[in-house]
Amino acid sequence: MALDTPKRDFKIVGTRVPRPDGIDKVTGKAAYGADITATGMLHGRILRSPHAHARIISIDTSAAEAAEGVKAIVTSADFATPDDAGIRDIRDNCLALDKVLYDGHAIAAVAATSKSAAKAAIRLIRVEYEILPHVTDVDAAMKPDAPIVQSGRAFESVPAGMSQNVHSHVEFGHGDLDAGFANADKIIERTFKTAATHQGYIEPQACMANLGADGRGELWCCTQGQYMVRENCAAILGIEASQLRVTSSEIGGGFGGKTTTFIEPVALALSRKSGKPVKIVMTREEVFRATGPTVSTSMDVKIGMKNDGRITAARAELRYQGGAFPNHTVEFGAQAAFAAYDLAAVQTLGWGVMTNRPKEVAYRAPGAPTAIYAVESVVDELCQQLNLDPLDVRLLNAARKGTLSAYGPTFNEIGLVATLEAAKNHPHYTAPLGENQGRGLSCGFWFNFGGNTCVSLNLNSDGTVGVVEGNPDIGGSRASISMMAAEELGIPYDKVRTVIADTTSLGFNDVTDGSRVTFAVGLATIEAARAAKNEMCARVAKLWGIDTDAVQWEDGSVKPAGPNAGEHAPMSIADIAAIADETGGPIAGHHEVNADGAGVSFGVHLVDTEVDPETGATTVLRYTVFQDAGKAVHPDYVEGQMQGGAVQGIGWALNEEYIYGDDGLLQNASLLDYRVPVASDLPNIETVILEIPNPGHPYGVRGVGETPIVPPLAAISNAVSRAAGIRLTELPMSPPRILHAITQRRDG
Amino acid sequence: MVKVKLWGSLRQFADDQEWVDVDASNFKELLDQLSHLYPALRPKIERGVSLAVDGVIYRNAWFTQISDENEIVLMPYMVGG
Structure with missing residues (x-):
């Protein structure tokens, strides 16, 4: 769908109306995954591997089965064999097949009449293991003699002779690299490493399943996509999709981490076996050990620059490990790495690698933050060494309309230059800095997409409106969808109520991901409202005895x-x-679409930090986010996305990391030892929204949810590197790591 | 006939060509023709690809019209978080 008009005066869109879920959430009334209960419900508990890598020789459940209160025990033998290879991997991650592939990998599950009975029964399950060698580091896993996590999983693009842990290889780019580097006045080449980080959602995974012997089931869960859960579970349980109704609860964060299934098929299998409803709620330790963090990486970046700041050539090689199963994350990192630049010669290579770690799951703009961290760090160091203004250099090299992007297509209208100019003109950029303080900036990029979407809009007998959509509200979509419906119909916002459908009440909807919901569901809502308006016009015309062409819709009325x-x-x-x-x-309107035209998104982050030279501790002093948001439907939520991305990025850059011991076991599976930012760590995150209309949406809406996580890693690293007087090349920049770098600099 | 750009690591499966000529008027025909002309591309195409037409990225949109006036670029299948 094309933009209605380049400039439009909105009445409701763009205002800051009250959020419909606000009171429920602050009063504790909102029902999250763990709040769902049923009469006669059993409690499920999962046995997890204490080893990083081991063959399962046998599983003896006899003692557990005989324990008081135990009603069912399941293993992978209780699952079917899905046709889809991706869902088979999900199945094998939910309950291990013949090997445990990482510390925390699920092996068996118990349903019992109480939590304590389930917990006690788990300890009675006897598993005989053959311990296998393990590997958790991406570079180590790529070595030819590395322990093999899974055999025969490499895609056809991987050259022969590499470790079987290397499952994928991609290459993007164009131009003559050799000529470009030969033309440079200055070339910097650096190697970077980043630790795996968790999405850090507050609500652990939770579900309640009720699957009868007749194959009909109900499932309530916290998820980013109830339809995805239905498809996965139906395939894994061997039942038809129509027989399983999935209802999403309120969701306490996801950030990509709830775009797959972990416990839901297990709870359904336990319910089918016991004939009772079964509830499973993950502990925080289980969330860390067994749900997917993002990738950890090792990356080489080489960039050549003229003395005036023009980049002559750029090359990156990315090595991403995503745990014990193949994934595609490196493809997106490789495409995004140089997207902000207009380059005559560029090449990005990517390698996807398996290790004995939990199966990676998407985390906002998957793959992009780490690649752009490495690229933007080298650009910043070049600016330092050539004594150039880092914003001027970005503007000089910025991608714009007509730029051949590093990932292939030529850009249409994009908002990067406007975003950079907004940063340059902001008082933050020229504010004075003190001793041990540094300022960093970074560009960010994400693709965004639309996807499969259904919306029904129903006119109630009193003239109010109900909208039914199929995506869990993870970032304010009930408000933004109501706003777009009200705008289109010309009625007050409070006359519209938007609800989230279960899987039987509306056609298929893709997961809430890809920054797609406000764009795609909004687009479908506008179309549904227009269908309803057409019907109302037709009825009034008939009532008046005139042609439909002779009536028009204006300000919520037919005239x-x-x-x-x-x-x-x-x-x-x-x-x-x-x-x-x-x-x-x-009277109703509905619309079904596989939406395209989401439009790519750019942002720029600007951050000031102070580094304590005695302790290596970093204080984030000031932070400003600039982003092309298209039309901001509800500016509060847009600013929230921008602020949230910055905060998650601060954690990723400074403290968060999965730490594995030599034994391959996760050392810090708790929020005490895995340090996410808290309010006292943060300054107010300032935001500047640039509203450059997306030509692919009737109101000009663009997805905003993922781009804000992309720039912080580099922006903060650049600020810390300038404050500390030494270039940091590894994340997180925890105090010991910074102190070590400062000490090395002092010692020459 | 349209010209389709392949990303770097796909070119080894299409006689090392960056641009390939395909007789297709929509996304579906393009995928079918690519699989037919270069069977080694089939596994990747079956796992999923996106298509950029004049810079706009499409996923699974078989009936997207294309012509020799469009810039057509094959891309990995888009996912997000």
């Missing part, structure tokens, strides 16, 4: 289109709804 249409008093939505029975029955 004569002109003097030739006759004298008729306008009819409001409420007027039309009141006589719907007599004019043809219920």
